[in-house]
Amino acid sequence: MVDRVVATEEALGLLEKLKSLHGDLMFHQSGGCCDGSSPMCYQQGEFLVGESDVLLGKxxxxxxxxxxxxxxxxxxxxxxxxxxxxxxxxxxxxxxxGKRFLSRSRVFTEKERKELSE
Structure with a gap:
């Protein structure tokens, strides 16, 4: 199964460091249309999500x-x-x-798009 969101080792390392400092976390991306956009990282519950938000994954x-x-x-x-x-x-x-999270992307293959729609 293909994931809609994944992370590099660098991002996972920073995420673990932040978890050790702040506890459970969450990400939200509300701006940016392309590579180079920055998601925001919050303590779990510090940003209220609603009907206008989509959970891409974890x-x-x-x-x-x-x-x-x-x-x-x-x-x-x-x-x-x-x-x-x-x-x-x-x-x-x-x-x-002294770090920042950064969103990059790659286009799904036709096979992956079919998996996502199933």
Missing amino acids: IGETPFYMSKDQYEYWKHTQVIIDAIDGRGGMFSLEGPE
Whole structure:
């Protein structure tokens, strides 16, 4: 089964560090239409999700949500979360670590699209 969202080893390492500092976490991406966009990382429950959000899946047991509007841009791709040097969003938990989460993507193959629709 193909996942709609996955993470690099760098992102998973940063995520584990943040979990050790802050407890259970969640991601939400509400902006950006393409590679280079930054999801926000929050303590679980600090960002209220609703009917206008889509749960893409989990990375490292951490739920990853995207606004429905953004999902329309990304639905044909697998979202790949990476961690790079730099400053994240001012409310995102990774900011003080000198790192930021970054969304990349790749287009699903025809076979993967069929699996997702089943």
